[in-house]
Amino acid sequence: MDIIKINNISVSYGDNKVLKDFSMGIKKNGITAIIGPSGCGKSTLLTSLNLMLEENGGSFTGEILFKDKNILSYPKNDIRRMIGMVFQKPTPFPISIYKNLTYAPVFYGIKDKEKLNEIVKNTLIKTGLYDEVRGNLNMLATKLSGGQQQRLCIARALTVEPDVLLLDEPCSALDIKNTANIEEMLLELSKEYTIVIVTHNLSQAKRISDYTAFILDGQLVEYDETEKLFTSPSDIRTKQYIEGVYG
Amino acid sequence: MDMDDRIRDYIFKIWIAFSAITVISVIVYIFGYIFVHGISSVDMEFIFSQPKGMPIGTEGGIFPAIVGSIYLMLIACLFASTLAIATAVYTVFYCDNKRIEGIIHLIVKCMAGIPSIVLGLFGYTLLVLNLRLGRSLLSAGITLGIMIYPYIEVRIEKILREADKDIIDSSYALGVSKFHTLFKLILPLYKRDIISVITLAGGFAMGATAPIILTGAVLFAPVPKSLSSPIMALPFHLYILTGEGISLEKAYGTALVLILILLIINILSIVLTITGKEHN
Amino acid sequence: MNNLQERIFKIIIRLLTLFSLLLLAFIIIFIFRESLVFFEVVPIYKFISGTKWNPLGPPDQLSILPIILGTVYVSLVGIVLALPIGVGTAVVLSSYVDERPKRVIRSVVDILAGIPSVIYGFVGLLVLVKFFEIKLFFPSGESVLAGGIVLAVMMLPYIISTCDESMDKMYKEYSQYSQALGVSKSYMVRKIVLPRSKKSIFAATVLALGRGMGETMAVMMVIGNAPIMPKLLSKTQTIPSLIALEMGMAEVGSLHYHALFSGGFVLVIMLLIVNILLYFIENKMDI
Numbered sequence A: 001m002d003i004i005k006i007n008n009i010s011v012s013y014g015d016n017k018v019l020k021d022f023s024m025g026i027k028k029n030g031i032t033a034i035i036g037p038s039g040c041g042k043s044t045l046l047t048s049l050n051l052m053l054e055e056n057g058g059s060f061t062g063e064i065l066f067k068d069k070n071i072l073s074y075p076k077n078d079i080r081r082m083i084g085m086v087f088q089k090p091t092p093f094p095i096s097i098y099k100n101l102t103y104a105p106v107f108y109g110i111k112d113k114e115k116l117n118e119i120v121k122n123t124l125i126k127t128g129l130y131d132e133v134r135g136n137l138n139m140l141a142t143k144l145s146g147g148q149q150q151r152l153c154i155a156r157a158l159t160v161e162p163d164v165l166l167l168d169e170p171c172s173a174l175d176i177k178n179t180a181n182i183e184e185m186l187l188e189l190s191k192e193y194t195i196v197i198v199t200h201n202l203s204q205a206k207r208i209s210d211y212t213a214f215i216l217d218g219q220l221v222e223y224d225e226t227e228k229l230f231t232s233p234s235d236i237r238t239k240q241y242i243e244g245v246y247g
Numbered sequence B: 001m002d003m004d005d006r007i008r009d010y011i012f013k014i015w016i017a018f019s020a021i022t023v024i025s026v027i028v029y030i031f032g033y034i035f036v037h038g039i040s041s042v043d044m045e046f047i048f049s050q051p052k053g054m055p056i057g058t059e060g061g062i063f064p065a066i067v068g069s070i071y072l073m074l075i076a077c078l079f080a081s082t083l084a085i086a087t088a089v090y091t092v093f094y095c096d097n098k099r100i101e102g103i104i105h106l107i108v109k110c111m112a113g114i115p116s117i118v119l120g121l122f123g124y125t126l127l128v129l130n131l132r133l134g135r136s137l138l139s140a141g142i143t144l145g146i147m148i149y150p151y152i153e154v155r156i157e158k159i160l161r162e163a164d165k166d167i168i169d170s171s172y173a174l175g176v177s178k179f180h181t182l183f184k185l186i187l188p189l190y191k192r193d194i195i196s197v198i199t200l201a202g203g204f205a206m207g208a209t210a211p212i213i214l215t216g217a218v219l220f221a222p223v224p225k226s227l228s229s230p231i232m233a234l235p236f237h238l239y240i241l242t243g244e245g246i247s248l249e250k251a252y253g254t255a256l257v258l259i260l261i262l263l264i265i266n267i268l269s270i271v272l273t274i275t276g277k278e279h280n
Numbered sequence C: 001m002n003n004l005q006e007r008i009f010k011i012i013i014r015l016l017t018l019f020s021l022l023l024l025a026f027i028i029i030f031i032f033r034e035s036l037v038f039f040e041v042v043p044i045y046k047f048i049s050g051t052k053w054n055p056l057g058p059p060d061q062l063s064i065l066p067i068i069l070g071t072v073y074v075s076l077v078g079i080v081l082a083l084p085i086g087v088g089t090a091v092v093l094s095s096y097v098d099e100r101p102k103r104v105i106r107s108v109v110d111i112l113a114g115i116p117s118v119i120y121g122f123v124g125l126l127v128l129v130k131f132f133e134i135k136l137f138f139p140s141g142e143s144v145l146a147g148g149i150v151l152a153v154m155m156l157p158y159i160i161s162t163c164d165e166s167m168d169k170m171y172k173e174y175s176q177y178s179q180a181l182g183v184s185k186s187y188m189v190r191k192i193v194l195p196r197s198k199k200s201i202f203a204a205t206v207l208a209l210g211r212g213m214g215e216t217m218a219v220m221m222v223i224g225n226a227p228i229m230p231k232l233l234s235k236t237q238t239i240p241s242l243i244a245l246e247m248g249m250a251e252v253g254s255l256h257y258h259a260l261f262s263g264g265f266v267l268v269i270m271l272l273i274v275n276i277l278l279y280f281i282e283n284k285m286d287i
Helices: A042-049 A052-056 A076-082 A097-107 A113-126 A130-136 A146-158 A176-189 A202-208 A226-231 A236-242 B003-041 B044-048 B063-094 B098-113 B116-130 B137-161 B165-173 B178-189 B191-207 B234-243 B248-279 C002-041 C044-049 C065-096 C099-114 C117-134 C144-180 C185-196 C198-214 C239-246 C255-283
Strands: A002-013 A016-027 A030-035 A059-066 A083-086 A164-168 A194-198 A211-216 A219-225
Touching: A002 A042, A016 A030, A016 A042, A016 A059, A016 A194, A016 A219, A030 A042, A030 A202, A042 A052, A042 A059, A042 A083, A042 A164, A042 A194, A052 A059, A052 B165, A076 A083, A083 A146, A097 A113, A097 A146, A097 B178, A113 A130, A113 A146, A113 A176, A146 A164, A146 A176, A146 B165, A176 A194, A176 A202, A194 A202, A202 A226, A211 A226, A211 A236, A219 A226, A219 A236, B003 B248, B003 C065, B003 C099, B003 C117, B003 C144, B003 C185, B044 B063, B044 B248, B063 B098, B063 B137, B063 B178, B063 B191, B063 B234, B063 B248, B063 C002, B098 B137, B098 C002, B098 C255, B116 B137, B116 C002, B116 C198, B116 C239, B116 C255, B137 B191, B137 C002, B165 B178, B178 B191, B178 C002, B191 B234, B191 B248, B191 C099, B191 C117, B234 B248, B234 C117, B248 C099, B248 C117, C002 C044, C002 C255, C044 C065, C044 C255, C065 C099, C065 C144, C065 C185, C065 C198, C065 C239, C065 C255, C099 C144, C117 C144, C144 C185, C144 C198, C198 C239, C198 C255, C239 C255
Parallel strands: A030 A194, A030 A211, A083 A164, A164 A194
Antiparallel strands: A002 A016, A002 A059, A211 A219
């Protein structure tokens, strides 16, 4: 069952058309990877899904359904709460770890201290940070290592109990060990959440995703089970990309 | 380099050296002059007592003027920073029309260019006469506030514009409103820089004479009891003591106190900016 | 709840912004309204072309040509003195001083900008005017020259910081390439940094001119305040000091009162022209 359905959307920044007549569905739970060369529209696709597109000066036509309802019919902050996003560069707020994690819940009206503590604890456990930072919750989040910062950002996105988590090349700034950490964590999270990950790293897509979509020049070339797409792609362009022709 | 160019190079070097030395000498001279002449008239009594004597000001101290100036600064800062922060927040976070943004910038720039005496005239007709606030702490404070508004607006807008875009996006991506993002994240994050700007502007307000001549400053008044009382202020007091030839000795003292207070404000502002940088 | 909060906040921000921007309109309207009463009695061209200012005489003796000229003259003297020194200092600061002392000097220059004008007037009166009278035997130390010198000192920080900012960028951008060519620092500054800073030097000049024309206290205390045709070594009067000195004495609603507003109006127009010019220089001009 598709939790998100994208029906014939076209996305542009001013005169620059990035996605053209684009359609795809995203299955509930599991990990969907989006691959493609730089500038093909992968990140733009993500920002369309949680309406961050308009903050960056873009706009789209066509329709995007979330749980079978047009995303534009939801209040904007509800959509962003239900569809969380983690950026390429870790962006912890320069405040304490604890406050990073209570920032959004407080906005959504949770005032109870115990409840907040619980949210902090749960999200830290889910992201495997709990044992590393439990004694230092008041430490400035920007003092964490790069990998920890990114996991904190994922934890922060989880604090508002989203259904979907969008990740825009979350590991591109990290080393192998931290990447492995995060991949393991994403696999764990995918039991509960729908995860959409944009990645440059084909082996990463192969390792963790259930479905993979290959985008080229703003169009969906192929979308299939990861296993199938990587072993016997049906489109010649997919094959070429996987073999490293487009780089 | 040929001969001509060598001479030109020589003249160039003399010129820039002369300029730098002149500027440094002028700064040292002004501070030195006021310090040397003023130090003998400044003591505890001068700072903490009322002006006395006949004509008033020839003896005694400047306490009401010090307090008056501080009050004026506070009112001006409060008035100006409320409006300036609102304008800056609007232009950076809410205005998505480049034209309107351009118009706002032009208006703020024009306001910055209005001479302080004209602001005094404006305060005099609107506040003192039309709104019947009289020559008072409030009238003078607001007039000074209008004067420092553009200064604060321009600088706070710059701070907000240079604020980390990724962090703001991350907050929006959590579905958090602009209001919450601003008050819980951005403003607390940059509060030191913002306070530093406001403090500096307060210093300008405190040193200004022209806007308050017509709107509230008087020759003698006790420490103000309410917003509607007329007030003494250090720069005006200095002007009167000199202009009316009342007491040169007291004038030197007043000038020194004024400069010292402003120096403290400046240093405070610099410290805030530096610790703000470390904090982030 | 959150939506309501956001909506209310947006409205408050909009209202406050609108109010702030309307202040400019208010200022202009109020000054204009009060001036209009006067301009109905004395036409504006007579007001700015006549040479007599006598508040106690008949209406046609309320005109301010000498005062307008005085305002411009004092500022021009200030610019002529401050520009070379300010630009020279900016050159030293941007190209010849290491980062650490540079930061210290910049804060000192900022502090110079923060010294109240009344202090400049005070020192100018006690040092400069006295010096002119006692050492140089001028008939009157209070003069256009004294006003110009005091203004020049006040303009210095504006000129230095405006020029320093762009020169610093220029220097950092080109010094490496230039050094690689083995060219001396002074040669490079003369051939590249200075010519390419023309725009900011011009902007600084206009900015300082505006500041000078609008300055009240410092100028008022050293120019003698006589509404006569300005000469370099004799007393003069400027519009701001005229207003500051006479407004307190003018009876509210009298022709004198309205004439002073008209003076303010003329000054604002002069300065708006200067500032709009500056705005276009900064945004449009590309020298």
